[in-house]
Amino acid sequence: MFKDAEELQAYVMETYPEVTDSRITKDHWDLRCSSCRVVRGFQVVRRQLSGNTVDTYGGLDFDKDGHAPVIYTFRCPVCETFKQWVLVEIAILHGNKYHTHYFKVTSLPNEGIEDIEELPVEPASLRIAYKQAIRAMDANANIAAAAMFRRAVQGTY
Ligand SMILES: [Zn+2]
Structure with a gap:
């Protein structure tokens, strides 16, 4: 639970990996295509805001969803497969200018499963064993994930 938007932002920055370096332009990101097995410029097919609520319920004035996740759909320009990332975009002040930083909450399909x-x-x-470890990681059950990765590596599954 969050008290305010700042607390939400701090949580996102601490918890999820920053993927800002993968962004080339508004329309292109350098991502790994698991079908082509290379990193290349993916097209941004869609950037979908989930927080553009027009109604608030119960007459409540709720304006703390300004940092709702954004869903990006990326397409490989060669094999045309696509994937979706759920990102939180956070504007951070550098000097006197705001820069947007991108944090990856999750992906469809799961990237760990993709690399299998x-x-x-x-x-x-x-x-x-590997799949179970990835699933545990997705559920933020990190100790369980570590135990399962260890088992996979040791071959004691
Ligand atoms: Zn491809």
Whole structure:
């Protein structure tokens, strides 16, 4: 729970990875295509604001959703596959100018699952242990995730 927008921003900055370096322009981001298996300029197909509420409920004046996540849909220009990232955009003052910083809350599909092709096929239980670790990480169950990654690495799954 957050008291105010500042608390929400601080939480986002502490918790999620910053992905600002991947942004080239408003319309292009350098991202990894798991189909082409390279990093290349993805097109921003859509930038969707989820916080543009026109009605507030119960007559309450609620203006603390100014930092609602934004959904980006990116498309690989070569194979045309797409993925979606849920980002929080935060304006940070540098000198006398605001710069927007981007923090990745989550992605569809999950990027860890996407990279699973890098793992050896045998033994099959390795991928299962890895997948479970990624899911635990997604649920912010980081201690459980660490235990499962360790098991995967040690081969004691
Ligand atoms: Zn591609």
